[in-house]
Amino acid sequence: MTTAPAEVAARAAENRPAPRRRIPVPHKAAIAVFIAPFGILFVLFYLIPILQAVWQSMLVIERDGTFGEATEVFGGLAQYVLVFQNAPFWASVARVLTFGIVQVPVMLGLALLFALLLDSPLVKGKKFFRLAFFVPYAVPGVIAAIMWGFMFSPNLSPFTALTKSVDFLGADLVLWSIANVVTWVFVGYNMLIIYSSLLSIPTEIYEAARLDGASQWRIAWAIKIPLVRPAILLTAVFSIIGTLQLLAEPQVFASFSSAVISTYTPNMTIYATASVPNSSLAAAFSVVLALATFALSFTFLKITQRKGADE
Amino acid sequence: MTATTAMPGVVGPKGAGKGASSGAPRARGPRESLMSRTAAMLVMAVFTLYFLVPIWWLLVASTKSPGQLLTTPGLWFADFNFVENITALFEYRGGVYWRWLGNSVLYAGLGGLIGTLIAAMCGYALAKYRFPGREVIFNVVLGGVLVPATALALPLFLMFSQVGLTNTFWAVFLPSIVSPFGVYLTRIFAAASVPDELIEASRIDGAGEVRTFFTVSIRLMSPALVTVFLFQFVAIWNNFFLPLIMLRSEELFPVTFGLYTWNSQLNQIPELRSYVLIGALLSIVPLIVAFLALQRFWRNGLGAGALK
Numbered sequence: 001m002t003t004a005p006a007e008v009a010a011r012a013a014e015n016r017p018a019p020r021r022r023i024p025v026p027h028k029a030a031i032a033v034f035i036a037p038f039g040i041l042f043v044l045f046y047l048i049p050i051l052q053a054v055w056q057s058m059l060v061i062e063r064d065g066t067f068g069e070a071t072e073v074f075g076g077l078a079q080y081v082l083v084f085q086n087a088p089f090w091a092s093v094a095r096v097l098t099f100g101i102v103q104v105p106v107m108l109g110l111a112l113l114f115a116l117l118l119d120s121p122l123v124k125g126k127k128f129f130r131l132a133f134f135v136p137y138a139v140p141g142v143i144a145a146i147m148w149g150f151m152f153s154p155n156l157s158p159f160t161a162l163t164k165s166v167d168f169l170g171a172d173l174v175l176w177s178i179a180n181v182v183t184w185v186f187v188g189y190n191m192l193i194i195y196s197s198l199l200s201i202p203t204e205i206y207e208a209a210r211l212d213g214a215s216q217w218r219i220a221w222a223i224k225i226p227l228v229r230p231a232i233l234l235t236a237v238f239s240i241i242g243t244l245q246l247l248a249e250p251q252v253f254a255s256f257s258s259a260v261i262s263t264y265t266p267n268m269t270i271y272a273t274a275s276v277p278n279s280s281l282a283a284a285f286s287v288v289l290a291l292a293t294f295a296l297s298f299t300f301l302k303i304t305q306r307k308g309a310d311e
Numbered sequence: 312m313t314a315t316t317a318m319p320g321v322v323g324p325k326g327a328g329k330g331a332s333s334g335a336p337r338a339r340g341p342r343e344s345l346m347s348r349t350a351a352m353l354v355m356a357v358f359t360l361y362f363l364v365p366i367w368w369l370l371v372a373s374t375k376s377p378g379q380l381l382t383t384p385g386l387w388f389a390d391f392n393f394v395e396n397i398t399a400l401f402e403y404r405g406g407v408y409w410r411w412l413g414n415s416v417l418y419a420g421l422g423g424l425i426g427t428l429i430a431a432m433c434g435y436a437l438a439k440y441r442f443p444g445r446e447v448i449f450n451v452v453l454g455g456v457l458v459p460a461t462a463l464a465l466p467l468f469l470m471f472s473q474v475g476l477t478n479t480f481w482a483v484f485l486p487s488i489v490s491p492f493g494v495y496l497t498r499i500f501a502a503a504s505v506p507d508e509l510i511e512a513s514r515i516d517g518a519g520e521v522r523t524f525f526t527v528s529i530r531l532m533s534p535a536l537v538t539v540f541l542f543q544f545v546a547i548w549n550n551f552f553l554p555l556i557m558l559r560s561e562e563l564f565p566v567t568f569g570l571y572t573w574n575s576q577l578n579q580i581p582e583l584r585s586y587v588l589i590g591a592l593l594s595i596v597p598l599i600v601a602f603l604a605l606q607r608f609w610r611n612g613l614g615a616g617a618l619k
Contacts, residue, residue, distance in 0.1 A: 025440075025442045028442070030436075030440075030521055031436050031440050031442055033432075034433060034435060034521075035432070035433050035436050035437075035448070037429040037432065037433075038430060038432065038433035038489070038494060041429065041485070041488065041489045042452070042455065042489050045463075045486040045489050046455055046458065046463065046491075048470060049466030049467045049469070050458075050463070050466055052469055052473075053465065053466035056469055110358075114355075114358070117351050117355060120351070122344070122348050122351035123351050123352060124352070132362055132363055133358065133359070135362065135363070135366065135602075136362055137545075137602075138545070138598040138599045138601075138602045139366070139598070140548060140549040140567045140594070140598070142549070142551055142568070142570065142571050143567060143594060143595055144365075146574050146587060147366075147368075147591065149574075150372075150588075151365055151368065155381060156380065156381060156385070156584075157385065158364075158368050158385025158386045184362065184365070187362075188362065216344075216347060217347070241457070242459070245459045245461040247461055247551060247552055248549075248551035248552075248571075251551070251571070252574060252575075254575070255577060255578070267461055267552065270465055271465075271556060274465055274468065282465055283469060286462065286465045286466060289462065290458070293459070293462065294457065297457065
């Protein structure tokens with residue numbers, strides 16, 4: 001946009017004799033050099049695999065007789081019929097949805113609370129807290145899960161008094177133990193996104209409210225939270241996507257808890273199916289999961305946008 | 312548990328806020344703020360423990376001999392066995408842990424560098440040049456931001472197995488260097504921080520477009536580049552599904568995945584436990600150091616990403 005004057009001048013100079021239709025693009029070669037490396041890799045490792053997975057999901061295996069050679073032939077939506085009949089897959093989807101309905105609001109609520117506290121004059125030592133809360137984000141999901149797996153174990157935990165009486169790794173609680181790992185890792189990250197959005201609010205906006213004697217909590221509720229709505233929505237969408245894609249943490253917990261079966265989350269189901277190997281069904285699972293992820297975050301954005309417009 | 316500890320901090324001061332708005336704000340101000348202050352600090356202190364105790368425990372556990380791990384209190388040191396533990400870890404199975412650490416540095420370090428560079432070139436072109444198809448490219452890339460890495464792992468596996476390249480270094484390395492988020496962030500940053508006048512001046516001096524990018528523009532974009540690199544580095548270092556589905560040979564594993572395989576053998580080989588613990592500690596140190604050293608860069612970068 002800011003290029004307008006130079007651009008117009010350049011175009012005018014180049015175009016005088018030619019008809020107005022075809023405007024030659026200046027610096028064509030340079031643009032190609034800039035875009036090609038990323039563009040080629042993006043096509044190779046994003047677009048083509050996705051298209052291929054969609055194609056693979058439409059193949060079925062056909063044999064000549066019982067012991068004949070297996071060949072893959074086009075089977076239309078046959079795999080998708082199998083997907084919709086597959087009870088373990090839908091159980092895993094229901095499990096991560098339950099997980100998300102509880103874990104995402106708790107995590108984002110905590111992140112918002114901490115961001116507001118850091119932004120208020122109530123807390124001293126902001127720099128320390130900001131770092132301390134963010135450090136878990138530097139711990140890979142696998143390592144965090146290993147660490148918490150030990151913390152929850154009845155023998156090795158530093159809190160054996162608690163872990164011997166409460167079975168954190170049993171069938172009833174293990175989902176929430178995993179939720180704790182995810183929350184532990186990501187609260188600080190989400191807190192920082194909301195916090196940097198809070199920092200960009202000019203202080204004059206709530207100066208007046210402060211002079212009128214409004215408390216920090218009132219300012220937070222009535223002024224700050226509405227202004228950082230976009231940042232909260234962003235973190236919410238990323239959290240929803242992350243929840244549906246859960247894999248590393250439950251996969252690690254499978255070695256601590258027999259309650260975590262090989263089809264515990266949708267991605268674990270995909271991995272288990274691919275190792276059978278049943279590539280076509282795994283591909284169909286992947287396509288369904290990707291569409292569900294997209295639909296869910298899109299719906300969430302639409303709902304919250306409409307709410308925002310009503311207010 | 313976490314929800315209830317947060318309650319006092321929220322409920323108490325909110326009630327106080329109502330009192331302030333109904334009358335005599337000036338007289339009430341300081342008292343209410345003392346109460347709020349205490350509640351706020353209490354919340355922060357409790358959660359500092361929540362966030363740091365597991366890491367403290369890991370640090371303490373990695374200094375203990377395998378025997379004392381089970382018999383001494385978890386949150387304080389026993390006999391200092393740290394050096395012996397590290398030596399044992401590095402000698403175990405011909406030093407395979409070293410190999411994993413090296414692999415991770417290669418996947419994440421080199422992958423992050425190349426990924427950041429190509430993302431920056433693309434983002435810069437999208438921000439600074441006008442050409443047909445620009446919006447289409449940007450929207451496709453933006454769609455790519457919403458596709459999580461785990462959703463691509465199986466499709467990538469199917470593709471690589473078709474060309475017989477699964478279980479190779481490239482199967483993990485090549486897909487990792489594509490970062491749509493990097494393009495998105497560098498585009499925003501290039502638009503805001505590289506003035507057109509400067510590019511114009513460079514043109515008048517006779518420098519080519521590509522040269523201008525590498526000598527002038529890239530310097531102005533460096534805070535965003537550090538952010539993109541750091542997040543790309545972390546994403547590759549933490550990537551789990553791709554190595555899980557692609558790699559079979561131990562010598563290709565990144566460190567997090569190697570530790571995962573050890574951890575899942577704990578029931579058969581219990582002595583692996585102390586290797587897992589000290590290995591886990593060593594594997595997070597580089598990440599924590601990188602984050603602490605580069606914090607002034609990524610904090611600004613996070614803000615830029617969230618604002619748009």
